[in-house]
Amino acid sequence: MKTTLERARQKTNENNIDVLQAIIEKNYDARQGYRKAMMDVQDPELKNFMQQQARQRSNFTNEIDQQIRNLGDTPIENGSMAATLHRTWIDIKTRVASNADETIIEEVIRGEKAKVKEYKDALKNNLLAPQTHNLLQSQLKAIKNTLQDVKHFNAN
Structure with missing residues (x-):
């Protein structure tokens, strides 16, 4: 029979795995x-x-993969079907667009904004272990930097 502390640790561990599995899938999609x-x-x-x-x-997926393995689980190994369909939609949009690069930049900006929200939502989770929180915080900072950088291309 598990103690209250053991059950709490298990719940935290499971929560961390769930959060990281969702985030790794999004990073496969982004990659x-x-x-x-x-x-x-x-x-x-x-x-x-x-x-x-x-x-x-x-690199993000590799870091998250290792974190999931450290927590005792096996990471998922690919992205979502929805993202595959979205990439097909972008193909169609770029074929009819007068400026394909601009269309792609707009989609990247939209995607990065969604990633920022996903990471912020994940970081609001009170059951994240410090190492999981720190990893996601670091990746969020890099995503915010990417968002600023890609906006530079949109301004040109």
């Missing part, structure tokens, strides 16, 4: 989105930026 954007944009500087972001999201 694939950036890879797709990198292939579709024309501007060389923007193409390089998209490649850097895909690499960053790959």
Whole structure:
């Protein structure tokens, strides 16, 4: 029979895993989105930026993967079907747009804003262990920086 402390630790552990599984899925989606954007944009500087972001999201997934494994679970290994459908929608939009790069930038901005909200919502969770909270806080800061950087391309 588990003590109250053991049950509380288990609940915290399970909560951390649930939060991290949801976030890793979003990062798989973002990584694939950036890879797709990198292939579709024309501007060389923007193409390089998209490649850097895909690499960053790959690093995020690796960090979260390790955290989930440290908590004793197996991480999911891919993104969502909804994101796959969204990338298809973006393909259609860019084909009919007069400026595909601009359309892609707008979608990246929209996606990054959604990621900021998802991370903030996750960080409001009172059951996050300090290492999970710190990891998500660090990644959120990087996402906010990306959002500012991509807005630079939108201004050009």
